[in-house]
Amino acid sequence: MKSYFYFLLPLLLLIVSCEDDDDPVSTEAELSIAFRGEFGEDDLAIQSATYDYPTGEQLKVLLFQYYLSDLELLPADGGDAVRLSDIELIRWMSATEGPVATKTYTVPTGDYQGIRFGLGVKPELNAQDPNNSPADGTLNENEFWNASARYVFAKIEANADMEGDGVFDTPLTYHMGSDALYTTITFTQDFSLDGSNDPQLTIISDVLAALSDGNNTFDISDADQQRVHGGNQAIASDIWNRLANQFELEVR
Amino acid sequence: MQRILVVLALAILFFSASCEPDPPISCDTCPEEPVDRAISGPSTPLDYSLEVPDYLPAPILDEANPLTVEGIELGRRLFYDKIMGRDSAFACADCHQQDKAFTDGRALAAGIDGRLGTRSTMSIVNLAFNPNGFHWDGAFGKLWEQAIHPVENMLEMDEDWENVLIRLRRSDDYPERFRAAFGISRTSEITQELAVKAIAQFEMTIISADSHFDRVVYQNSEFFTEEEQLGADSLFFVEDVPVGTLHPGCGHCHNAPSFGDNRFKNNGLDAVSSLDDFSDKGLGEVSGSRFDNGKFRTPTLRNIALTAPYMHDGRFATLEEVLDHYAAGGHGVENEDPNITGFSLNDRQKAALLAFLKSLTDESLIEDSRFSSPFE
Numbered sequence: 001m002k003s004y005f006y007f008l009l010p011l012l013l014l015i016v017s018c019e020d021d022d023d024p025v026s027t028e029a030e031l032s033i034a035f036r037g038e039f040g041e042d043d044l045a046i047q048s049a050t051y052d053y054p055t056g057e058q059l060k061v062l063l064f065q066y067y068l069s070d071l072e073l074l075p076a077d078g079g080d081a082v083r084l085s086d087i088e089l090i091r092w093m094s095a096t097e098g099p100v101a102t103k104t105y106t107v108p109t110g111d112y113q114g115i116r117f118g119l120g121v122k123p124e125l126n127a128q129d130p131n132n133s134p135a136d137g138t139l140n141e142n143e144f145w146n147a148s149a150r151y152v153f154a155k156i157e158a159n160a161d162m163e164g165d166g167v168f169d170t171p172l173t174y175h176m177g178s179d180a181l182y183t184t185i186t187f188t189q190d191f192s193l194d195g196s197n198d199p200q201l202t203i204i205s206d207v208l209a210a211l212s213d214g215n216n217t218f219d220i221s222d223a224d225q226q227r228v229h230g231g232n233q234a235i236a237s238d239i240w241n242r243l244a245n246q247f248e249l250e251v252r
Numbered sequence: 253m254q255r256i257l258v259v260l261a262l263a264i265l266f267f268s269a270s271c272e273p274d275p276p277i278s279c280d281t282c283p284e285e286p287v288d289r290a291i292s293g294p295s296t297p298l299d300y301s302l303e304v305p306d307y308l309p310a311p312i313l314d315e316a317n318p319l320t321v322e323g324i325e326l327g328r329r330l331f332y333d334k335i336m337g338r339d340s341a342f343a344c345a346d347c348h349q350q351d352k353a354f355t356d357g358r359a360l361a362a363g364i365d366g367r368l369g370t371r372s373t374m375s376i377v378n379l380a381f382n383p384n385g386f387h388w389d390g391a392f393g394k395l396w397e398q399a400i401h402p403v404e405n406m407l408e409m410d411e412d413w414e415n416v417l418i419r420l421r422r423s424d425d426y427p428e429r430f431r432a433a434f435g436i437s438r439t440s441e442i443t444q445e446l447a448v449k450a451i452a453q454f455e456m457t458i459i460s461a462d463s464h465f466d467r468v469v470y471q472n473s474e475f476f477t478e479e480e481q482l483g484a485d486s487l488f489f490v491e492d493v494p495v496g497t498l499h500p501g502c503g504h505c506h507n508a509p510s511f512g513d514n515r516f517k518n519n520g521l522d523a524v525s526s527l528d529d530f531s532d533k534g535l536g537e538v539s540g541s542r543f544d545n546g547k548f549r550t551p552t553l554r555n556i557a558l559t560a561p562y563m564h565d566g567r568f569a570t571l572e573e574v575l576d577h578y579a580a581g582g583h584g585v586e587n588e589d590p591n592i593t594g595f596s597l598n599d600r601q602k603a604a605l606l607a608f609l610k611s612l613t614d615e616s617l618i619e620d621s622r623f624s625s626p627f628e
Binding site for chain 1: 307383515586
């Protein structure tokens with residue numbers, strides 16, 4: 001009887017070891033990218049926070065949003081960029097939302113040297129009309145100016161207390177967009193994705209930095225600069241350039 | 253002792269009153285028969301594809317409530333049938349009247365017995381394109397969920413759903429229609445959920461997109477008058493204006509082709525001293541955030557000439573009053589939408605803007621037999 005045992009044991013081991021131990025090595029990872037809104041040193045809090053403006057006024061931010069086109073990862077070996085999304089609308093518009101909006105993408109595992117996106121709606125999509133988008137689609141009519149001006153690439157809206165009386169009764173609306181403003185932003189930073197201990201990528205955008213870079217501060221007290229919409233893109237460019245230059249990538 | 257007797261007598265009175273049989277349910281055509289019976293007849297509903305002009309975006313369809321020919325027809329009947337209200341005396345269509353673009357012409361909705369609600373009846377056109385919940389305050393995520401509450405609301409139809417279901421199950425017509433729409437086999441399977449889903453299916457089909465504006469801009473079959481053109485290009489859709497110029501720019505929130513972004517905003521109606529002081533908190537009541545107090549849906553302006561009075565509480569009787577309100581520029585409340593800034597509007601401009609707004613009336617909507625009462 002014991003001999004059967006000694007016969008069966010190696011057989012069992014053989015069978016077990018012959019099982020397909022080829023655990024599939026995952027070639028894809030779920031990558032979550034956090035988009036964090038800030039106002040200076042603070043997290044962006046829609047309506048509920050009161051922010052100091054460099055020229056002495058105070059602001060309550062009601063809306064901050066921007067489009068991203070062609071969000072891509074850049075492989076370390078210099079190969080073709082990995083497209084995460086053709087178009088995204090990143091938006092903060094409610095006091096009930098936190099400062100971080102997260103989007104998740106399935107990407108190939110591997111080594112990467114950076115991330116890239118276009119700030120705004122890329123020309124080929126900007127040429128499309130909103131009726132090509134579902135009513136709840138990213139490129140719906142609510143972000144569309146008209147047939148000639150096309151999509152609004154970014155919006156900053158706030159109510160300001162200009163007199164220091166605690167009354168936020170001066171509306172500020174900055175709507176920017178045109179093919180000429182479309183800007184490609186590239187971050188170079190090495191990171192690896194293996195599907196298990198992946199780093200957290202956070203793209204940070206700062207409303208204050210879009211209005212003031214420390215040297216130049218957009219003059220919100222000028223009544224001519226409190227509403228910047230389609231026709232005032234010369235002024236909008238001033239904000240846009242700071243907006244495009246202030247993005248940061250954090251990899252942890 | 254006397255006090256004890258009084259209490260005893262009151263208690264007996266109370267219990268005897270509550271033991272009285274419920275009043276009969278009024279329904280002339282409802283035979284008295286067992287609540288549950290087998291239903292025969294066709295039970296394979298036909299898929300229905302919404303007819304949407306190519307200048308509108310793709311509709312937002314509810315996978316949990318696919319449109320069918322039979323479901324839509326059932327919903328249409330339920331929408332117009334007073335069987336849905338208390339004592340079979342009030343229908344959805346009593347407030348949502350087709351000739352008024354499915355509003356009622358009242359400042360505040362008037363329910364059964366003329367009971368006044370707290371808000372104005374909303375138009376129910378183009379709900380298929382609404383991504384942001386339903387009702388003035390977005391309280392209901394799905395259209396069919398919204399349809400539950402008017403039946404129960406004591407200021408609207410004031411009925412117990414159980415009574416409605418008894419009437420529907422006893423009807424000599426509805427069980428077969430429910431079977432045709434949802435494939436059920438017994439009357440006991442007629443539920444609140446199926447009833448409101450049918451109503452929602454009908455409401456989804458009410459698409460309004462054949463106004464003079466549509467025929468000018470999208471169909472190229474008509475022309476704007478000079479006045480309408482001024483209202484459209486220089487006032488309503490205006491963006492490209494000189495630096496610092498104040499302008500109406502209604503299109504910020506009411507952009508074409510939907511003419512309403514369905515987002516929630518404080519549009520400057522009330523001069524409250526604190527965000528806590530709004531008499532109707534609107535979105536704030538739903539979200540629980542005081543910063544959302546006083547915010548209401550931006551509705552479509554399609555058929556606006558038919559849907560007076562205006563605003564969530566019907567405070568403005570005319571479109572002229574609405575324009576005066578926006579021209580005045582709100583009250584500087586901290587959560588007011590920053591696009592409410594005020595502007596000047598001379599008589600000519602006001603007439604032009606009104607002419608343009610009237611171009612949004614879809615005359616075919618109010619005549620369309622697909623949306624009218626099936627009982628007439």
